[in-house]
Amino acid sequence: MATPTNPPQAILNQGDAITWLRTLPSSSVDVLITDPPYESLEKHRAVGTTTRLKHSKSSSNDWFSIFPNKRFPELFSESYRVLKNNRHFYLFCDAETMFIAKPMAESAGFKFWKPLVWDKKYIGMGYHYRSRYELILFFEKGKRRLSNLGIPDILEAPRITKGYPTEKPTSIPSTLIKQSTASGEIVCDPFMGSGSTGVAAISEGRVFWGCDISLNSLLETQKRLNLLVPSITISG
Template sequence: MPIGFRLAQLDAIKWLGEIPSASVDLAITDPPYESLEKHRAVGTTTRLKHSKASSNAWFQIFPNARFPELFAELYRVLKRNSHLYLFCDPETAFIAKPLAEEAGFKFWKPLIWDKKNIGMGYHYRARYEFILFFEKGKRKLRDLGVSDIIEAPRIRNGYPAEKPVAVSELLVTQSSEPGGVVIDPFMGAGSVGCAAVKHERHFWGNDVGAEAVSITRSRLLALGAADKQRQR
């Protein structure tokens, strides 16, 4: 079967609700977490300001109050013995971890994405982001010798909060097999999808932003993946 993808432009939880239970091999995602609003208020980020180079036209903040239903749906759609990776800042990590555990996930540890250079802000300017590593059931990583610090330069002048494909590639190959299904309910510019397709996994992605869907579709088609949604 040729590697393919399916994309949607819906509320993340509504989209997850349309996915059959226990049909997904791996979930990797980066919600536009609530603390971004606080960073904007004190001027430590430009990610939500009105400009073509930032994100106000695309981002709708995902409130912390919705994390319980998000984790419940992610747990439902994932197969037993699978992994979930959640990108977040340290503040959101303290909120998300216990809520994911209440949904049934086992928390292993935060991975550190080292962006190699500092960003905007005050008080020890950040050059890293957390990737919370959760497990449903029990699944062994492909390579137990991989470090918990992932080094990859941040994307400059790309889609807002865009993640390097190299980071997603590591997670995809560590926690899934060729032919499996990888999902991202908050896909942005589609770095998870690109990583999945490059390593012969199918990708199901969603974002509320029309531009995110358009960019992701173009990137995946350029990699030779088939648009399964349009073939239905």
């Protein structure tokens, strides 16, 4: 995929995240923000702590396929390649996945700064200290200063209770986008889900490149983005 001379405000692709990343030019993306359906989600689903994912009959569900931990090295390698130098990478995950993902991302070349905390304001389901937060691992390729050094490492936004599974409020990716990019730059999300990062990117005057393997995801993202930019199409 060659970088367009005058890129549209959004490009959506249906397919495997890593396969899609491999089609992107090296050093073509200004920030990568993503939330893979990490493996430990299946554990939460199996014991009933993630009720909106309980349609699964085996190792996946009606909405998306689980991304296995063993594929993280490929994801981090391709993410590092497509990112420009002196850029940031944000990975949403839970505490269990953090200990698996962090060393793999560092092996790919990323510098790990810290986990950010998304405080969802209200507790979710669970058994031992019911969770009301999610982590966002903050990595860097090269060295880049944040736009606003006064932003705390705890980002507060109420969880979305009636929507696409694992849907993020747009205020969370919006903060990350404003911290790590300038107007007109490219925001990439290879596991875009319901397209919250895309909505935030377009709303903040950035270009969005997104991918998801799920047709439900593509249609939901297309619908949301078409409210902001007419005639968003899907490839792949």
